[in-house]
Amino acid sequence: MSDVSAHYDGSAPSYHEQYDSDLIWKNDEYPANYFRLQKVIEILRERGASSVYDLGAGEASPVIAIREALGVEIRASDVSPEMVRLGKDNLTKHDMDPEWLTLVDIRDMEAIKAEAAEVGQFDAVIALGVIPHVEDDAWFVEAMSLFLKPSGTLILQFRNSMFSMFTFNRLTKEYILEELMAPVPQKFKDVVAADLDQRLAVDKPPVRRREDGHGYDEILSKFNNPFELAEVVKARGYTDLSYRWYNFHPTYPMIANGIDPQEYRQAQIDLEADTSWRGMFLCSAGMIIATKAP
Numbered sequence: 001m002s003d004v005s006a007h008y009d010g011s012a013p014s015y016h017e018q019y020d021s022d023l024i025w026k027n028d029e030y031p032a033n034y035f036r037l038q039k040v041i042e043i044l045r046e047r048g049a050s051s052v053y054d055l056g057a058g059e060a061s062p063v064i065a066i067r068e069a070l071g072v073e074i075r076a077s078d079v080s081p082e083m084v085r086l087g088k089d090n091l092t093k094h095d096m097d098p099e100w101l102t103l104v105d106i107r108d109m110e111a112i113k114a115e116a117a118e119v120g121q122f123d124a125v126i127a128l129g130v131i132p133h134v135e136d137d138a139w140f141v142e143a144m145s146l147f148l149k150p151s152g153t154l155i156l157q158f159r160n161s162m163f164s165m166f167t168f169n170r171l172t173k174e175y176i177l178e179e180l181m182a183p184v185p186q187k188f189k190d191v192v193a194a195d196l197d198q199r200l201a202v203d204k205p206p207v208r209r210r211e212d213g214h215g216y217d218e219i220l221s222k223f224n225n226p227f228e229l230a231e232v233v234k235a236r237g238y239t240d241l242s243y244r245w246y247n248f249h250p251t252y253p254m255i256a257n258g259i260d261p262q263e264y265r266q267a268q269i270d271l272e273a274d275t276s277w278r279g280m281f282l283c284s285a286g287m288i289i290a291t292k293a294p
Contacts, residue, residue: 004133005105007214008080012059015083016090019061030265032247032285033128035272037062039244040126040155041069043289049123053147056130060087060101064094075119077104106134106143116146124153128287132159132221137229141236148292154238156288160245161223163284167252169204172196179225204254226280230288238290245279245286248272 008015017023018033040062044052050072054063057076067074074096078084081103088098104115125147127140134140144154164175173196177189196202209215230241248271249256256264271282279286 009082158224245283
């Protein structure tokens, strides 16, 4: 996970901007994580959680906002040394204990067990933006469970592979060939691939790179199929599963530039209130909410 850590070390100085309500209309990038955090706070309030562990907390902006909104006990960890350094400063600035945030590598089973033994179990455990960077989904759900009380709430964010059915680009091609047609003979895949090359914008979206070689698309940053991920969660003894979708797209992204940006953003924001099945296709990300067995 060294590349992932390096990516977030580089992102740390501006990470807080994702959660700044004053920048919703000012930044070019849609503030998806701001709306994600509002949904997380709503879920925690609905579930009556009084303690929360954040596995992958960044520089602590999300858990600080959660504590300020709900008054809950918080503890957190992150894999990025720079995120943890800034997070400790951030906690101190908000009159909170900097020791609530620790440096933990999710790949290290012994480190995870030691952290869980140190901090105990919580009413809720959240992981936002972490599972895309983890190879073993089952282990990650097990790691989350170590921090969660029986009957507690798991909130697991993922990049939504189903969104590719609405993008009509190289991601659509990859999804059709690698997931939808996985059991189909290769000669049929080859025919479909050639046809898709004529129908789709397979040169889009551009790969997100960075000068240091640790851009988001240069590290492990996988999508998850929401149905398959739900089965992984269920297999670890969770019940009462549901989805909460965010980062809505009122058109497929590559034609968004043809629409007034203010109107487009307003349409995105308006759609964040949609709780229907459409989010599975219109959203590039989602969260699984589930209850740990008693």
